[in-house]
Amino acid sequence: MTPYDMIKAHLSTAVPFATYVGVDLLDISDGQASAELQQRDETSNHIQSMHAAAMFALGEAASGAAVAGALAPVILEMRPVAATADIKFLKVAKGKLTAQARTSRPGGELMQAIKDDGKVAFDVTVDITDAAGDSVVGMTVNWYVSPQR
Template identity: 55%
Template sequence: MNPYDMIRAHMMRTIPFATHTGVEITRITDGEAEAILPATPETQNHIATPHAGAVFTLGETASGAAMAGAIAPILLECRPVAAEASIKYLRLAKGQLTATGKTSIPGAEALSALKAEGRIQFDVNVSITDETGELVNEMTVAWHVKSG
């Protein structure tokens, strides 16, 4: 099993709220990740669109997976914390959602800073599309990562 698959499996086991909402991480690479939120009655709101809380959980999960992918070689030696997040609800979503997170800096830069300074802060930008492929949400999560 490659390190990214190991991170994905670990995150799916250790983030029970994301699992409870039905979020599934489908891909992790160096500084990028993808997660889905299936369309279910439990994740919908009163107008039959994805509930804002479930959408936020989807985006935050994708951001955490992208962050973890960026620092994969030393992830177990670090303490990452989501320090701030913002989300824009651009239009009503239809059906299953897909969130794609990308770190604002390359993984190599994050690793170098962590090794040199023992901490780093960076954003993960997340785009969320619905089953039609339309962009429905944009999210930014600021991650603070401390080594040791």
């Protein structure tokens, strides 16, 4: 089992809300992650499309997985916190959605910043697409990471 597989298994149980919503982590690597969410009655809104909160949960989960992937060698010693998020709903979303997340800086650079400064803040961009491949949500999450206390 690779470190990324271990992170994926851990995150699948460590964030109960994402699990409750139905977010499924697909892939994690150095600074990148993908996740999907299938629309169900519980994730739908009054116009039978995906609820905004469900899409936010999908994007935030993918961004957190990208953070964990970037910091894989030290992630168990870190305290990552989503500081801010900006989300743009681009198109009505229905069916299965897939989120692709990427850190703004490579993992090695982030770990060096933590070593040098004791903390780091950086963005993760997320593109959420529908089954046709159309972008339905654009999202940026700013993460603050410091060692656990």
